[in-house]
Amino acid sequence: xxxxxxxxxxxxxxxxxxxxxxxxxxxxxxxxxxxxxxxxxxxxxxxxxxxxxxxxxxxxxxxxxxxxxxxxxxxxxxxxxxxxxxxxxxxxxx
Numbered sequence: 001x002x003x004x005x006x007x008x009x010x011x012x013x014x015x016x017x018x019x020x021x022x023x024x025x026x027x028x029x030x031x032x033x034x035x036x037x038x039x040x041x042x043x044x045x046x047x048x049x050x051x052x053x054x055x056x057x058x059x060x061x062x063x064x065x066x067x068x069x070x071x072x073x074x075x076x077x078x079x080x081x082x083x084x085x086x087x088x089x090x091x092x093x094x
Contacts, residue, residue: 035054041053
């Protein structure tokens with residue numbers, strides 16, 4: 001009997017998908033919005049939804065079933081979110 005390997009799907013804004021074995025590591029940048037993942041909330045969101053906490057709140061929770069089935073927002077919607085996030089000053093907690 002072969003062991004089932006869980007896969008991680010990263011949906012890139014350029015229009016392609018990166019499929020890899022699921023790992024416990026968390027990337028530095030959100031695969032959806034491409035902003036830095038700097039908090040423990042981001043880490044938890046990535047483990048559950050493969051995105052940062054903001055993307056989880058904005059899209060993943062409200063579209064949970066579709067999200068887990070692979071749905072991602074349109075690129076124009078992601079770009080609107082990027083523009084909104086660029087206006088917010090970053091905060092770092094040391």
